[in-house]
Amino acid sequence: MFSWDLLANAVVAGILLGGFYAAVSLGVSLTFGLLDVVNIAQPAFVILGAYAAYVMNSSFGLDPILTGLLFTPLFYVLGAAVYRIYYASFERRGDESLRGLVFFFGLLFIIEVSLSLTYGVDYRLVEAAYIGKSIDLGGVGIAFRLLVPCLVGLAMTLALYLFLSRTFYGRAVMGVSQDRVALRLMGANPVRIKTIAFGIGIAAASLSGALLITIAPVVPSSDRDYIGRVFAITVLGGLGSIGGTLAASIILGVAESLMATFFGPSWSLAVSFGILLLALAVRPAGLFGR
């Protein structure tokens, strides 16, 4: 039995979900898309951000999204440190891609296992005034727990876009992705620029982790679901294109939401990975590739 109401609800939920996916994917878009660092551990940092929000919420009653914002400096420092290790061990030796990949895979695993050692494997969730409320627009319900993360995600996307196109450091990041030697000739240090950009990428994980735990409960192994999503979005959006990332996020959000509504939630995870495989096999440059 086909119902237009169901379809409209699924599409709206998908678009809202897409805004949130954009927030999660920005970090990878920046680090993998622009810096060529295969930061496969980004989803683990997102889960770390989610647990930070959980801890602050359950012990001090702090708002999850505020916590996400407060923790960004800490995550920035963490990201900068990780990049320094990565640079010293792999990039400087010119041995980056494959061993670097293994390095980040190991990092992902360490974060995940440390979280499950500390907090166990139970689902954790946060409490806030807007979670559980919704508004009704002519049969289409908009849940605040989806709307708020979507709006924050859109704001993050806009902020990153403005940073990359308007500021000196942002333009330097774009420069480092295009021509490292030319950037050096212009008097900027590529390693320093990449450290800053990587820090920002991980800082974004703090905020998007807070959004994640606002939307749904989280376990340490949730990061695995997001590896496929995030890379599907990054590849589909064209590596390093911020606008493309947003568009691909919304496409994926709607596709997953439709799949979950009409075929059951157990299939929705296959959508992202299916899209990823398809995108990689057919058009690796993505829809909006440079």
Next chain:
Amino acid sequence: MKTGGALVVAVAVIGGGILLAGLRVNPYLYFAGYVVLQYVVIATAWNILGGYAGYVNFGTPAFFALGAYTAIFLIEAFKAPLPVLILAGGLVSALLGLGIGYLTLRLKGVFFSIATLALSVVLQTLIINWDYVGGAKGFTLIRPSAPFFGNWGTLLFTVMVGLAVVAVLVARSIERSWIGRGLAALRDNEEAAECMGVPTLRLKLFATTISGFFLGVAGAPFPYYVTYVEPSSAFNLDYAVNALAMPMIGGTTTWIGPVIGAVLLGTAQQVATVTISSEMNLLVVGVVLVLFVVLAPEGITGLARRLRGR
């Protein structure tokens, strides 16, 4: 060591395994030994693609679980015996390997690795939704009485000794033939190798197929070993990490590297599981992997070579 010598050693190892099985020491030793040997097969198989050809495969759980679920399907449908399960599990995974081999035509390096990770999740979703082999509920196997040694623990241990020896012998002969040299050439520079007349596509297809075959072989006896299989245990990410960590720790360029890595890390994990906790042993694997990849990228065999060279 000549090939004849290697065969003698291989026969001796299998003979030693059977002897050990006949001793009937503490049953837990067989149980733990099976896991370590299973990792010898997995690490060796992974290394044929990852170490020799330089294509990092994150999809080990997909191949392992495909072997296990092929076995489950054959048990459900025909009550097939163990040797048939192992062969069939290997062949089905080899087909999947051939498939990802064609993927390497378009996907190099990092993109290949991400695609293999995706493959694992897609396959898991399919299995979860396929009720015939248990779906998300899992599959329970009631084992008939063991034909040899009186119990399955000992029998499976002996079978794994044999499989490990075969896998290592195959890896060793690949490494020492023109195939191994061709794979090393394409690992160092694929375009240059192609220009020099190395049949890169055929070699890659060969490597992915053989690697897939042995990963499937390692997974096929799994239902008999655990008697209860569910998608999340068969598709466990631990297999991906271990398959990667063991050759990386041992050294990826020779056949002995994965064996050393699997025996050391596998045994350490078994000890840690008993004495500390199973979560803790995974943490150890992750930390050791990162340390090795940062500090000793050539693994234990690389370190040994450097020490001897001095």
